[in-house]
Amino acid sequence: MTWIRIFFIITGLVLTTLVLLPFQLVGLAFDLKIRRYVPRIWHRIACWLMGIRIRVHGSVERRRPVMLSANHASWKDILVLGAVADVAYIAKIEVADWPVFGTLAKLQKTIFVVREQKRRTGEQVNEIAQRMTGGEIVVLFPEGTTSDGNRLLDVKSSLFGAATAAVPHTPDKIVYVQPVTIAYTGIYGMPMGRYHRPIAAWPGSIELLPHLMGIFRAEAIDVDVDFGEAIPFREGDNRKHLSAAVIASMKRMLRDRLYGVRKTTPDVEIAETGLEPAEEGTS
Template sequence: MIAWIRIFLVLASLALVTFVLLPVQIAALAFDWRLRRYIPRLWHRAACRLVGIRVRAHGRPETRRPLLLASNHVSWKDILVLGAVADVVYIAKAEVRGWPVFGILARLQATIFVEREQKRKTGEKVDEIGRRLSDGEIVVLFPEGTTSDGNRLLEVKTSLFGAAASAAAMTADGIVHIQPVAISYTGIHGMAMGRYHRPLAGWPGDIPLGSHLLAILKEGAIEVDVDFGERIDYRRDSNRKAISREVEAAIRRMLSSRLRGR
């Protein structure tokens, strides 16, 4: 009973925060105010605090622009986590647009939706990503293309770095800064997260979103570490596969070190 009362209070509080920030964000999007970039961080910080996700950032986002953050992808919680530590926009598959609640929130954050099966539209979206990067926005890319179990990094898809190539062509100096990021779910209730609780960290696609969200709300005390690596410069003449391997190695190294408690 106590757990259900807590869940009700969390959802009610989150609804109140959303009610307060929503009109401002809608107006900011409608008039393309720069404010639209900052409001989502307030919401994500409140959501993390209410849900019980404690975020520890190690390092910080690169100050140079244009900046593309390349991160491992464990769960829908990653959106809250990264959104709480930086003013970012996300690249997401088109299906996310239709998700209940999360789809609406994604649209309010000006997420870039990509239809990977339609090559013509994908090309248009790559150009949009390039424009957004050139405009100074921090864009988050999950180069695995899907979620993992949180214990490892899946193979990085080099094709997803086409956005960096597109943005590099639009910049005056022909450079896009890529910063590897590792998200590691490391603790629960103040203790190291063991094998029993690992399913709470990862969200494989075959687990219903609702039941996974409910499990997180019931626990209410998850710790996550976010490591920001050294930037990697993508130039007009860079080899996309070589850059993707370099990014993959950096994320894998940070993730492995953090999960081992080093």
């Protein structure tokens, strides 16, 4: 059954890509807004094929420009956030050369940054600011790498430089930074503990192929996405204070979600109800 499932997933992804690719290429070629919407369709179908069931709590900040600051446990975070909102990612330049993932990142018009080359910082910040002021939702993974899914790794305030440096380029001299957490909470229809979470997460020590096989065998993975309260950052504000506030919110949301403190009924459950709000209550 595992090989049948793998064939079904790969075939579905290939067919979906072939259908949507022409629309995305046209959108990229002429910088049309459709390039922002097509990836969400692809990500939703990919999540459905792989059995990733998404529960959304809260919503994306409506004010613009906005940057999402999210924890990073796996490449699946890209699929999950991409299925929830029309987002653009900030990624290290090395991702552009990765097989498959690099191509998909380019098709989504990911913003690639070279952290070691300071002479290119201004150019990269200008692109981020331009994309944000153009109404795009930009996602930053401030950990800079993937974790085991059980905790938030150490974060340097310098990684928020993209948001702070973009402030002077925005019309109202303000950027909203919204904390977001992605928590993998269920597998095989059961609560996911620390032992199984590495199946969902992808720390650098695990090779990709065995990790993919674990995902294919899992059949159903539940993930909760929590959107915290956006923090306004104005010109002259302290970047370290912004970083501390965002990270504190992310740690609290992730801890509460993983340990079951927060409510278990989602505001939105994509897997079953699309984007229709669900009633509050207990599960």
